Amino acid sequence: MRRRPKVVSKPNPKKVKNLFWIVPLVLVVVMILVYVGISVYGAYAFAQVPNRITSFKSTPADYGLTYEEVNFPSAAKDHLTMRGWWIPNPASDKAIIVVHGREQSRMERLYLSKDLWNMGYNLLLFDLRGHGASDGNLYFYGQYESWDTVGAFNFVKNKGLVAENVGLYGVSMGAAASLLALGHSSEIKTIFSDSSYADFGQLATERMPVEKGLPAFFLPGIFMAGQILLDFNVAELRPEQVLRTLHDRRIFLVHSKADAMIPVADFYRLKEAGGNNIVGSWLLEGADHTQGVTLYQQEYLKQFETFFKASLGKP
Numbered sequence: 001m002r003r004r005p006k007v008v009s010k011p012n013p014k015k016v017k018n019l020f021w022i023v024p025l026v027l028v029v030v031m032i033l034v035y036v037g038i039s040v041y042g043a044y045a046f047a048q049v050p051n052r053i054t055s056f057k058s059t060p061a062d063y064g065l066t067y068e069e070v071n072f073p074s075a076a077k078d079h080l081t082m083r084g085w086w087i088p089n090p091a092s093d094k095a096i097i098v099v100h101g102r103e104q105s106r107m108e109r110l111y112l113s114k115d116l117w118n119m120g121y122n123l124l125l126f127d128l129r130g131h132g133a134s135d136g137n138l139y140f141y142g143q144y145e146s147w148d149t150v151g152a153f154n155f156v157k158n159k160g161l162v163a164e165n166v167g168l169y170g171v172s173m174g175a176a177a178s179l180l181a182l183g184h185s186s187e188i189k190t191i192f193s194d195s196s197y198a199d200f201g202q203l204a205t206e207r208m209p210v211e212k213g214l215p216a217f218f219l220p221g222i223f224m225a226g227q228i229l230l231d232f233n234v235a236e237l238r239p240e241q242v243l244r245t246l247h248d249r250r251i252f253l254v255h256s257k258a259d260a261m262i263p264v265a266d267f268y269r270l271k272e273a274g275g276n277n278i279v280g281s282w283l284l285e286g287a288d289h290t291q292g293v294t295l296y297q298q299e300y301l302k303q304f305e306t307f308f309k310a311s312l313g314k315p
Contacts, residue, residue: 035218035221036221036225038214038218038221039218039221039222039224039225040225040229042214042218042221042222042225043222043223043225043226043229043230043232044138044229044230046208046222046226047130047138047139047140047226047230047232048130048137048138048139049102049103049130049131049139050103051103052130052131052132053104053105053107053131053132054132054133056105056106056107056132057107058107058110059085059110060085060087060110060113060125063110063111063113063114064114065087065113065114065117066087066088067085067086067087067088068085068086068088069083069084069085070083070084070085070086070124070126070155071083071084072151072152072154072155072158073151074129074144074147074148074150074151075147075148075150075151075154075184076129076144076147076148076151077147078144080129080134080135080136080148081134081135082126082127082128082129082134082135082148082151082152083126083127083132083133083134084106084124084125084126084127084134084152085106085123085124085125085126086122086123086124086159087113087117087122087123087124087125088122089117089120089121089122089123089315091120091315092120092121092122092315093161093162093165093315094120094121094122094161094165094166094167094308094312094313094315095121095122095123095124095156095159095161095165095166095167096116096121096122096123096124096166096167096168096169096308097123097124097126097149097152097153097156097166097167097168097169098113098116098123098124098125098126098169098171098174099126099128099145099149099152099168099169099170099171099174099175099177099178100125100127100128100131100171100173100174101171101172101173101174101175101195101290102139102141102172102173103131104131104171104172104174105127105131105132105133106125106126106127106132107132108171109125109169109171109293110125112293112301113125115301116169116304119304119305119308119315120314120315121308121315122156122159122161124152124155124156126148126152128145128148128149128173128174128177129144129145129148134148138230139173140230140232141173141176141200141237142173142176142177142180142200142237142239143180143232143233143236143237145173145174145177145180146176146177146178146180146181146183146184147181147184148177149168149170149174149177149178149181150181150184150185150188153166153168153181153185153187153188157187163187163188163189164189164312165312165313166188166190166312167190167191167192167308167311167312168181168188168190168191168192169191169192169194169304170191170192170193170194170196171194171195171290172194172195172196172261172262172289172290175191175193175194175195175196176196176197176200176237176239178191178193178196179191179193179196179239179242179243179251179270180236180237180239180242182242182243182246182249183242183245183246189248189249189250189311190249190250190251190308190311190312191249191250191251191252192251192252192254192304192307192308193251193252193253193254193270194254194255194290194292194293195254195255195256195259195261195262195289195290196239196253196262196266196270197237197239197262197266198238198239198240198265198266198269198270198273199237199238199239199240199241199266199269200234200237200238201223201234201235201237201238203262203266204219204223204234205219206263207261239270239273240269240270240273241273243270243273243274243275243277244273244275246274246277247276247277248277249274249277250277250279250307250310250311251274251277251278251279252278252279252280252281252282252303252307253267253270253271253274253278253280253281253282254281254282254284254292254300254303255267255281255282255283255284255292256283256284256285256286256287256288256289256291256292257283257284257285257286258285258286258287258288259287259288259289260288260289261288261289262289264283267281267283279307279310279311280303280307282303284296
């Protein structure tokens, strides 16, 4: 019995032709989905505090200070509840609000509280949103924290202090939030700013790939996802721009030449943008980000006291 010869079907030219554009299209779609997925993940991951401090091993009482546990609403549209310590100084009609840095809490500069109180100031140390015991699970690098800071300022005014007698002491992100708050409230006039950035978008482009391990290629997607999903707008994070619009403010800038987190170039940009609003500045040698107070504590406190006495008046 003779076998029938195998019939080899010829490939359909149309199907072959279709593969030439279907395969690349599928690859492009997959790449877009991966990019979008990483961008969405990055937007949430970058806005969460790892190892958030929610309980405090020390309080002002450990430094011999009487204090109150307080809470107040943020001035942001979500009115999240901020929590902190109010340290009254009955002999004083002046106050300083301490605004901590990223991934920190009201504890960050607690160890200075006795010194600041002895200078003659009421003190408010509070947690920004997404930090410490305050409400919120996310943070925004100063965008909404600036409104939290305005809320803190309003709280102190409600304690009976006049706006002209209230100053801000901001550290890192807290310094940026304090400077940004100047654009929200004309009553805020006095800030001691330690290691603020000038433009977060530019800083993120330089720092995020190093800090978070993602190529800068993903940053536009992360920023877009943050704006769509979290109402995070990097364009609002430009203290440099805010300073250019202001008059009759009193700002002292502190930065370190060796700062590996926020380059010293930001210090010069803020100083130039602030013009006559910058009434004093101090550029430190040998300290890393925000660590000037550790290396030069006595001189730091002296600069601090001199600035606030000149700006707020003698306590």
